[in-house]
């Protein structure tokens with residue numbers, strides 16, 4: 212009997228600088244919850260790169276704190292693949308606010324490894340269109356065979 216298999220999707224995940232010390236545990240969580248890592252890279256975003264990545268939030272009250280956070284140290288970016296990968300990854304993350312996550316989803320990544328609403332451990336794409344834009348942002352050089360984006364890129 213044929214199995215009905217859900218659509219394989221890709222999404223973009225990023226471990227933010229505040230949770231790099233828990234990177235191993237977060238990767239373990241990804242792999243033990245039906246997601247595969249297609250691409251992964253560690254890099255430090257300049258302010259300009261962080262502004263490009265988070266341009267949809269420009270003008271919001273938390274924007275400046277967010278830009279300072281994500282450009283403050285190394286991040287790990289991943290392209291995740293799996294059935295309902297986008298929703299699955301956002302479910303594993305839990306609510307944006309660490310405080311809310313600790314109440315509503317105590318075993319979520321943000322509840323366990325986040326510190327507050329800005330330093331909330333990880334990012335996950337919110338739409339398929341943004342997933343495409345964000346994976347291109349981090350993995351353009353692997354997809355295009357060239358890298359003009361990241362300083363000191365030794366991967367290609």
Ligand code: RTP
Nearest residue numbers: 273277306307328329330331333334335336337
């Ligand atoms: P993300 O994009 O990082 O996966 O998180 P999200 O969809 O749950 O939250 P979003 O509204 O897209 O916000 C993006 C990131 O901005 C920071 N933030 N701080 N202090 C605040 O009120 C606040 N609100 C959002 C968080 O780092 C959030 O992940």
Ligand code: MG
Nearest residue numbers: 334335336337
């Ligand atoms: Mg978002």
